[in-house]
Amino acid sequence: MTGISAIKPRHLVIFDCDGVLVDSEPLSVRVLVAALNRHGIEMAEEEAYERFLGRSLATMRQVMDEEYGFHTGPEFLEGMRTDLYSLFKAELKPIPGIAETLEALGLQACVASSSNPDRIRLSLTITGLIDKLDPHIFSATMVKNGKPAPDLFLLAASEMGFAPEDCIVIEDSPAGIEAAQRAGMASFAFTGGSHTHTSGYRDRIEALSPDVVFDAMPDLLHLVQKYIEDRNGSVSANT
Incomplete structure (x- = not known):
């Protein structure tokens, strides 16, 4: 080369x-969708890609707050981060x-x-x-x-x-x-x-x-x- x-x-x-x-990206979306589903918010992976691909965590939090009325507080974010990092270590x-x-x-x-x-x-x-x-x-x-x-x-x-x-x-x-x-x-x-x-x-x-x-x-x-x-x-x- x-x-x-x-x-x-x-x-x-x-x-x-x-x-x-x-x-x-597939790992991140998998963790995000699972976390939202646990909190009663149904979002397909296709929608998650369309809304959040390439965008920051701050943008995701703003969308969830303004459009879904769901506040992604510290406990939610920490749980998602823990799950994501564990999945990264296993599969990334x-x-x-x-x-x-x-x-x-x-x-x-x-x-x-x-x-x-x-x-x-x-x-x-x-x-x-x-x-x-x-x-x-x-x-x-x-x-x-x-x-x-x-x-x-x-x-x-x-x-x-x-x-x-x-x-x-x-x-x-x-x-x-x-x-x-x-x-x-x-x-x-x-x-x-x-x-x-x-x-x-x-x-x-x-x-x-x-x-x-x-x-x-x-x-x-x-x-x-x-x-x-x-x-x-x-x-x-x-x-």
């Missing part, structure tokens, strides 16, 4: 975590090919996720990816507005020392793709997670017209290189 090197200007690759680095896997892709990428990279920092680090540790990305980990808890607002991606770019136009965001959710676009960054939609078979998912992705759509993580290397080469050629032609 050949890395990307000596490319000017520099570029930053910003990875979402859930559904991009780790195949966690990395996205196939992600470790080799990170090693060969040859560009600076970071994580910008709607999950809280503890969950991000646990996910990356369980799947053996933590050493490839730590300490460049950014969480929605660090900004006022979560995805689809651009705040998190703009924070990551600023902290890493890159202009938004030199950033490539790898996302699996409509909210994340919209956030990247609103941040003025390239949006690469990864559709290879095990949750991407859900009804309407690909239609919602395609409706946003991301710069690239791909479903095999090793393909990211040549897709990033092609995007940068095309962009550099366009810049040269206009100067």
